[in-house]
Amino acid sequence: MKRILSGIQSTGNLQLGNYLGAIRNWVKLQNETECFLFAADLHALTVFQNPQELRHNTQEALAMYLACGISEERAALFPQSMISEHAELMWILSCHTSMGWLNRMTQFKEKAGKQRDQANAGLYTYPILMAADILLYKPDSVPVGDDQKQHVEIARDIAGAFNRAYGVEVFILPEFLGMGPATRVMSLKDGTSKMSKSDPSDASRINLKDDPDTILQKIKKAKTDSGVFPANPDETEGRPEVKNLINIYCALTEKNPEFLYQQFGGKIFSPFKESLADVCVESLRPIREKFNHLMAHQDHLNNVIGQGVLKAKTVAEKTLLEVKEIIGLYKG
Numbered sequence: 001m002k003r004i005l006s007g008i009q010s011t012g013n014l015q016l017g018n019y020l021g022a023i024r025n026w027v028k029l030q031n032e033t034e035c036f037l038f039a040a041d042l043h044a045l046t047v048f049q050n051p052q053e054l055r056h057n058t059q060e061a062l063a064m065y066l067a068c069g070i071s072e073e074r075a076a077l078f079p080q081s082m083i084s085e086h087a088e089l090m091w092i093l094s095c096h097t098s099m100g101w102l103n104r105m106t107q108f109k110e111k112a113g114k115q116r117d118q119a120n121a122g123l124y125t126y127p128i129l130m131a132a133d134i135l136l137y138k139p140d141s142v143p144v145g146d147d148q149k150q151h152v153e154i155a156r157d158i159a160g161a162f163n164r165a166y167g168v169e170v171f172i173l174p175e176f177l178g179m180g181p182a183t184r185v186m187s188l189k190d191g192t193s194k195m196s197k198s199d200p201s202d203a204s205r206i207n208l209k210d211d212p213d214t215i216l217q218k219i220k221k222a223k224t225d226s227g228v229f230p231a232n233p234d235e236t237e238g239r240p241e242v243k244n245l246i247n248i249y250c251a252l253t254e255k256n257p258e259f260l261y262q263q264f265g266g267k268i269f270s271p272f273k274e275s276l277a278d279v280c281v282e283s284l285r286p287i288r289e290k291f292n293h294l295m296a297h298q299d300h301l302n303n304v305i306g307q308g309v310l311k312a313k314t315v316a317e318k319t320l321l322e323v324k325e326i327i328g329l330y331k332g
């Protein structure tokens, strides 16, 4: 059986982009693959986190995976930091990663901005930890949104460099797996920037925990433009916000945009927005309910996480031992 691995930083507020770009694809893949899915709490530390909130957000992220339809029988769900092999392998891999590769990473450039010298080193070495997360489990593919493609590519480069340096095949080069029409859901306030849980404006995103009224208000206020609803794809050109709302509708309903052009083409935006709000509310309702139920039953949730940790640990431990053997670390 093929294996997949993926994770999301546990910085709170999982949003629609996380669902459409990542979690929903894991749900689709879980019947035919063995899944390792974690909450990336170590990666979250690249930005200062309130300790209580971080711990809580990590548990919430894992509960949200389950609420979105991940089956505890099919997947190992775990917090990244519970498997110390991630951090240990990261060090070893960092000795096989050139600075040139890290310097090319667009995420670092974006996040560090002009104040590079002030950025913490974790932000810079972030891709090496991500490579360790991936390579420990030898997955065939890594289902993530578009923005993570470069990180999967560097993980492949690092794996290749390590294998070549020692003349081994210990690491499998993982495939980037982008799926579906919504690998990039954009902000409700700016169609050129990604919907993100770290955007200071809550109105820019639909959180998976948002109640129906909040969702309705956010969609009503979502940015469009002074034109009317497009009647064909050509009329969406140069209108990123409009394109994004259509994309969200189609991703959630798994329908083709054609019928939207027919139903709403030439009209003002409000009827379409009402319909979109309805689709969002009804798609997220079962998720929110299941999430609330899971969070209210801590024993069960912690038990599922405990099982996931055991399963992940067994695999991670084995790979790290192989690596230590190959590179000649002391065995005692």
Ligand code: AMP
Pocket (backbone or CB within 6 Å): 007, 008, 009, 016, 017, 018, 019, 020, 021, 022, 143, 144, 145, 146, 147, 148, 182, 183, 184, 185, 186, 194, 195, 196, 197
């Ligand atoms: P992050 O929230 O940055 O930790 O991302 C976790 C996962 O969700 C990754 O696979 C991302 O590619 C995906 N993701 C996050 N935001 C979006 C978005 N706006 N559109 C599509 N995928 C997203």
Ligand code: TRP
Pocket (backbone or CB within 6 Å): 005, 006, 007, 008, 009, 040, 043, 129, 130, 133, 134, 142, 144, 148, 151
């Ligand atoms: N960097 C990813 C993100 O922000 C989260 C992540 C960390 C990840 N380690 C990973 C995703 C390993 C896939 C595989 O979305």
